[in-house]
Amino acid sequence: MDRTAPTPATAFFWDIAEPFLTRSGTAIGTLMKFPCLRVDGNFFATCDHRTGDLIVKLPHQRVTQLIADGQGRPFAPAGRTFKEWTAIADRDEATWQSLLAEAWTHARNS
Numbered sequence: 001m002d003r004t005a006p007t008p009a010t011a012f013f014w015d016i017a018e019p020f021l022t023r024s025g026t027a028i029g030t031l032m033k034f035p036c037l038r039v040d041g042n043f044f045a046t047c048d049h050r051t052g053d054l055i056v057k058l059p060h061q062r063v064t065q066l067i068a069d070g071q072g073r074p075f076a077p078a079g080r081t082f083k084e085w086t087a088i089a090d091r092d093e094a095t096w097q098s099l100l101a102e103a104w105t106h107a108r109n110s
Contacts, residue, residue: 009047009048010035010052012091013052016054016096017037017100020100039104042107043057043107044056044103055087057084066086067086072086075087
């Protein structure tokens, strides 16, 4: 699986992610055997291949805020919660663009 062959569940993610691939240092990588976005070697976003949910890495405080506001859910693959990652189900283009930009900046500055 790669970004040139998205599944129906991941197509929305790759459409939103495409402009980020033109940013300096940004590339496609693999996270837990799934395609993801990286900047300067740091992971910052992926898509749940089953649900199509956006999964982004942000500062812990921001993740906590998104979960408290009902926008995000804890990201807990195999039952272990990743404190700097959240899953976003709502398919809103502007929200996803904004969160990807936040995640990109966070990863770039890490």
